[in-house]
Amino acid sequence: MRRYIAFITILISSWTAQAADGTSPTFDLSGDISLLSHYVENGLSQSDKSPALQGAFWFNFGSQFRLGVWGSNTNFENSDDHFNLRLLGDIKVSFSQNTNLIISYAQSQYYNGGDRNGNIIGLRLNMFDYRIMYDSFSNWEGTDENSKRFAFGKFFNVFNGWKWDNEVGYNTPNIDEINPYFDARTGLGTKWGVIFFEGALTGTSESSQFNGAGDLFFILSASTEL
Template sequence: MRRYIAFTIILLSTLGALTSKASTSPTFDLSGDVSLLSHYVEYGLSQSDHSPALQGSFWFNFGSQFRLGVWGSNTNYEHGDDHFNLRLNADIKVDFSPNTNLAIGYSESQFYNGGDHNGNILSLHLHLWKSRIMYDALSNWEASKERSARFAFGNTMDVFGNWKWDNEVGYNTPEVDSINPYFDARTGLGRKWGVIFFEGALTGTSESSQFDGAGDYFFILSAKTEL
């Protein structure tokens, strides 16, 4: 929690420097979303043991650049008692142009009831039009108590009129002797009907044999709506 507060203060100070020359006062608003997934997979690895997951996020936006929020999801691990993940989030967005920006984020990730997966995540995400280049640093990869870094590239394209085709490939480097670095990949096709975005996605990893089934190919159905 102290790391989260310290990072928040740093981000607020950075925001103040970036906006000190602004002639208008920042606007404050709330945002959020709720998602229902047939299976929760993150970085190619199952986080709900093939079970459905309900996820939600809530953000308080300090203008267009800085925000604080929470995110939560149920989880399920074959050998553990971590059944719910709550993340305290802070991020700041630096705009370079109307179509390019850098998002710097920090998450303090807490699990209940066991706490074996507790840790933090530092992220740097560069958005270039409809493409994104990402770096994520995890302090406790898959409850190993060891660090891991992920480098990834993603792109979203408009297809068939109103459909969105989203693709992402990541390279993961866990600092665990028994685990080899691996690629994860995700491709999803979705469309918005009314206020709900529906998507079908396929995920997988390049070294599935070392994850005891957690890194296999998975097909995921999801529905998401903004609050």
């Protein structure tokens, strides 16, 4: 929580500096909601193969800074954590029209148990249709140990209005019993009206060490902006 407060302080300071330069920041709200047949994050199941409803809401301080909240139902074996709420903040640094860096922080809280509470610090470099990512997890999968993830992704515009999105990540949990592993995801989707529909495949390279949570999964999802 202290890191989240510090992040907010940086955002407010940056906004104040923007106002001091004579540039009036603009404020607006944005958000999205998604329905998934199965919630999988970085190759690992978060809902025990059950459907999940997710939503995110953002308060935008101009085009560079925003604060938000994200939530999803969850389901884990032998755990009382059935809902994940994340307090979010990120800073966007633009280098050109098609290249930018996003620095993000998330304070992740689980209810009702709280065994998986922690924070996530991330960096994401977007270059045209490519993205390079780094994430640091303070309490990876409720183990009280940290983990790092390095990832590369790219999306392609295919057919007529279809989007093919691909991502591969390399994970290094700081746990003797867990080997470093790759996760991969490929999804094909299109927008019908205001709803984006997607079918995706996801899995890990070391599925045997996750007791079924890192198997190959097929996921259907529908999402829309609010």
